[in-house]
Amino acid sequence: MKKIVSITFIIAVLSAMFAGCNSKKSESDLPRIAIAGIAIESSTFSPAVSHEEAFKTRVGDSVFTYYPFFAPDSGIIDRATWLPTLRGHAMPGGIVTREAYESLVTKTLDMLKDRLPLDGLFFDIHGAMSVQGLDDPEGDFLVRIRQLIGTDVLVSTSMDLHGSVSPRLAQNTDLITCYRLAPHEDAIETKKRAVTNLLDRLENGKGKPAYKAWIPVPILLPGEKTSTRIEPAKSLYAGIPGVIRKDDVIDASIWMSYPWADEPRNHGVVVTYGDDKEAVAEAAEKLAAHFWKVRKEFEFVAPTAPLDECLDKALASTVKPFIISDMGDNPTAGGAGDVTWTLHEIFKRPEFRSPTGKSLIYASIPGEEFVKKALEIGVGGEIDAEAGAAVDNRYAPPIRLKGTITAIEKGNIDAKTEVVVKCGTISVIVTERRKGYHTEEAFTRLGLHPREADIVVVKIGYLEPDLYNMRADWIMASTPGGVDQDLLRLDYKRLNRPIYPLDADMADPDLSARFISSSDEIKQ
Incomplete structure (x- = not known):
């Protein structure tokens, strides 16, 4: 979604921030929340290469113009002291050069350093970025952020459902969510959910959820076969709200992942989190079992x-x-x-x-x-x-x-x-x-x-x-x-196998909940 950068809008947003702070709480009482993220979907089966100029970067206050929910009357802008850094978004393309990645990450880290200390971070990414010579760049990026901001900061991550969630990414974030519609008509709604989840946990003092469950589902399908306009994806994603139970299960998400990058992290994933261990596990296992059960029903969304x-x-x-x-x-x-x-x-x-x-x-x-x-x-x-x-x-x-x-x-x-x-x-x-x-x-x-x-x-x-x-x-x-779209024609070498549909007759996988440790310890 593209928004025109408006100086008037920025002034209104900043005015609302300061006005809200003065009328409700002093600025020192509000949580300090930074905003950062780099988003791109990168095919490793294309000869194309993505350079830094491919990323449309918003820096500082111009970041606000990307998010309508930061409008002055949103009820969100006055709940925190917002500290935007760099938010870069590129049209999907080829693998990102290591030089471009390091430049964007370094700029983000430099800006974050100037905004310390922090209480929270809204980490807005896609999840399917590939970088030359580096696996799991989003996980790497978040580790480097954690090394700077520390482990006490609450991190809420927003993603595309065609992204990938490695154990490292799941471990170093605290609250994570993704789109529930494809096409992604709920993109802004999802980002707002990530922000409000973060604000709620900071305001109620409960902080990091006690439990995070991560279940890899060995399925890798193109988006054209997993559109939520039709079954089975329609019912699969429609079942998510039914497993959410306030603080017991704060949120639940299903990632389809991205089939056009040959990386080990690329496979379906279910993540749930909350304060009730049994409920978190049950929610994750229910969604994962449903996903696996309908794997053979996914068909192209059109003839x-x-x-x-x-x-x-x-x-x-x-x-x-x-x-x-x-x-x-x-x-x-x-x-x-x-x-x-x-x-x-x-x-x-x-x-x-x-x-x-x-x-x-x-x-x-x-x-x-x-x-x-x-x-x-x-x-x-x-x-x-x-x-x-x-x-x-x-x-x-x-x-x-x-x-x-x-x-x-x-x-x-x-x-x-x-x-x-x-x-x-x-x-x-x-x-x-x-x-x-x-x-x-x-x-x-x-x-x-x-x-x-x-x-x-x-x-x-x-x-x-x-x-x-x-x-x-x-x-x-x-x-x-x-x-x-014919994945069988692609020359995969690095995927974790077996995986459906490349290994159509594979045995049923273990879909029991795997609990991910807290971000209190930074794991590489």
């Missing part, structure tokens, strides 16, 4: 087929828009975003060469040099240039696009400059930097009208709400790329 079959269905359809998900290179799941294989296949189809053929919008393909040339030519001009496959050319070479430039838009926060080129009945969005297209507005601002198009092909997996609501029909194409 799935090879691309040719998807195009056949779309061309034969009488409704529009017919949306095709180009899944294998989905940049919002960690794909490089510049695989041209699907575009090459589309351009082979004679149906799109006829001036009376069906219209198709393709979103999108990056091409920095293509964009530069388009800027020189301008809207209305003819262009003949190549785009794509600058990062991931394993499946197809760059695509030659010859057509009319119908739109040029500058200043997009992700894409920078966007160009639309019409080749026959195909309109291709070419971007200066890779970008995911999830909303109708992202198209209409380029003069495209997806509701009126016969076919819309989007580099995405399951559809985000706006596209989902707009679709007249939808199918997901099994295409190649760094986030290939």
Whole structure:
């Protein structure tokens, strides 16, 4: 979720902080809570690499603009002295360079040092970051934070359900939670839950929960098979509130993990915590058993087929828009975003060469040099240039696009400059930097009208709400790329085995609760 940084908003937030402190408690009576986090989903099966500039970092007071629940009338802002440091968020992509990771961590630690002493930390991460030469970077990051802030500080962690929870991460945090919806329409709600759980435990003086249970569930599935829009994930996640019992079981979460990184920590996990040992164990075991029981029921959230079959269905359809998900290179799941294989296949189809053929919008393909040339030519001009496959050319070479430039838009926060080129009945969005297209507005601002198009092909997996609501029909194409949905085609070497579905006939695992020790001792 993106929020526009507003100076007025920041001033209002800061004013509310100080006003709240003066009217209710003095600042010295309020808990001192820092905010920090680095979030990215990184595919190790993609040749792409993520550098520091990929992270959109908010530093200091600008961090507040990312969280609507820090608004002046939220009832949260005046419950603590908030000490934001660095919150970095990158679009999913390739493995993070060690240099970028160390730089972001060092900046965070330096800012935290200036804010000591602390009573609490809101640690906002994704959980699927991969870093060159380092396993479990989120666990490493939290250990280094603990070494600075100490073990008395209460840490509340918010995560994506597609993240991974290592024993080290679980041990060094005190309160941990993750999304319960996929698509993640509850992202802000989850972050608010992490904050309010933290505030409640500080205010009631109970501090760290007495017990934390962690259960690894040997299942690893793509998000497109675990959407909470459909069963069995819908009922699995809907069962979480039923195991929460005030302080006895403060919270419970299920992580699906991330299948496109070849790391030992990647597998399903259930975590519960609270002050009643038996209740915590029972809650964790109930959720883990449910997860394992339904493992064979997970199916793709929409019909799935090879691309040719998807195009056949779309061309034969009488409704529009017919949306095709180009899944294998989905940049919002960690794909490089510049695989041209699907575009090459589309351009082979004679149906799109006829001036009376069906219209198709393709979103999108990056091409920095293509964009530069388009800027020189301008809207209305003819262009003949190549785009794509600058990062991931394993499946197809760059695509030659010859057509009319119908739109040029500058200043997009992700894409920078966007160009639309019409080749026959195909309109291709070419971007200066890779970008995911999830909303109708992202198209209409380029003069495209997806509701009126016969076919819309989007580099995405399951559809985000706006596209989902707009679709007249939808199918997901099994295409190649760094986030290939056919996990059996991926060359895993480091996963903990056996794991379902790679080892489909594996024996039932031990799903009894494993109690994680308190963060009173820092464990590496």
